[in-house]
Amino acid sequence: MTDTAAPTLTVAVIGAGGKMGTRVSDNLATSDYNALYSENSAAGQQAIKDLGREVTPTDQAVPQADVVILAVPDTVLGVVSEAVVPQLKPGAILLTLDPAAAYAGLLAQRDDVHYAVAHPCHPSVFSERTTPEEWADTFGGIAAPQEVVAAFETDDEDLRARAEAVISTIYAPVIAVHWVTVKQLAVLEPTLVETIACMIGEFLHEALEETVNTVGVPREAARAILYGHTWIALTNGLRGSNPFSDACHIAMGYGRESIIKEDWKKIFDDSELDAVIAKMLKIDAVRR
Ligand SMILES: NC(=O)c1ccc[n+]([C@@H]2O[C@H](COP(=O)([O-])OP(=O)(O)OC[C@H]3O[C@@H](n4cnc5c(N)ncnc54)[C@H](O)[C@@H]3O)[C@@H](O)[C@H]2O)c1
Incomplete structure (x- = not known):
């Protein structure tokens, strides 16, 4: 056998x-x-x-x-x-x-x-x-x-x-x-998930602290509404589960104008990817 x-x-x-x-x-x-x-x-x-x-x-x-x-x-x-x-x-x-x-x-x-x-x-x-x-x-x-x-x-x-x-x-x-490919993987991580998603996670935390510490909203109330809305923002934004309300769209537009730079998509340029990876690896430049 x-x-x-x-x-x-x-x-x-x-x-x-x-x-x-x-x-x-x-x-x-x-x-x-x-x-x-x-x-x-x-x-x-x-x-x-x-x-x-x-x-x-x-x-x-x-x-x-x-x-x-x-x-x-x-x-x-x-x-x-x-x-x-x-x-x-x-x-x-x-x-x-x-x-x-x-x-x-x-x-x-x-x-x-x-x-x-x-x-x-x-x-x-x-x-x-x-x-x-x-x-x-x-x-x-x-x-x-x-x-x-x-x-x-x-x-x-x-x-x-x-x-x-x-x-x-x-x-x-x-x-x-x-x-x-290795390059596609490098665009996924760091660009898509660290440069964007992880940054937004920390940004939400900073926004919560600002709401509590600067504006004085009770932490429990601020946390409850932020956590629930983070879920709905993700499920609406990524999966189209529910439409955002008309008023919400106006507030979202104001947020985008105030917070996001117009040229933000440059982070997907090869030169930017090379620069951020060199920084992460603490080297002068990538060798490609
Ligand atoms: N930490 C995370 O969340 C995470 C997630 C996904 C991928 N990664 C990747 O995993 C890898 C390891 O990251 P980490 O966060 O676990 O690092 P770490 O610093 O926690 O652990 C690295 C280990 O390697 C040991 N080490 C260093 N030089 C060595 C050598 N010459 N021979 C044998 N051992 C040596 C260190 O003593 C240490 O125990 C990296 O490529 C990282 O990008 C990490």
Whole structure:
């Protein structure tokens, strides 16, 4: 009888004691993958041990791994990749968790290594959460289902399936992985979701504080109306659930004129994307 069972793949997490490293390791630890955890800081190594896991030195983990996840800060991804890439097995997949370094051309290159990037979408504001665990899992990766956007410029469907299986494990529970290019991923994150969505989230917080602290409206009243209206603004604005009232449209127009700059769409220009990514990576310019 032929043994058709796929061999167990080895996945190494570099930076396994950090925020993302811990999250992805938690999911790998309960998967069928043979997981190896590497970390260079004493605090990170202790955090791995406190979770009952063994620390494997990076130079021992990398040569064994079929997939290496670089969960280190984006600002050091270039230098870490310089050390890791030469030690990879031919045919291994190098998976990063944010597109900035790949987009900026900072990752050490080898022709026989496959480069993938996968970013979690986080559970949607519109997802139907039914359990306390799903409600508590605001980030995703524990109980609330989320989608993932990923880039992997290969025509090899087996390799893509291998990458997708690992990505679906580290960010589980995953509804779907959407494949885009590295550049498209960089337009999604940072431009669409950090430059715009996260900025608006903080802006709402600032507006609430101004309403409470400067105008003197009781916090509970201001918070209640803001939270409810944030929901209706999102569901009307993004899904057309209800029409905004005529008066609301006038107030929205006033808000747009007062707050939004006319040329705001320039943030989608390539030159702006290059500049913001260089700033995030603390480098002079992207290398593209
Ligand atoms: N934090 C988030 O919310 C989030 C979300 C999505 C993607 N990401 C991406 O995940 C990656 C990691 O970010 P993070 O926020 O988890 O960073 P972090 O700072 O929390 O953790 C990074 C870990 O890497 C370790 N490290 C640094 N250099 C190392 C080396 N040479 N060898 C081994 N370990 C090393 C550090 O000690 C630290 O424990 C980044 O690419 C980031 O963009 C982060």
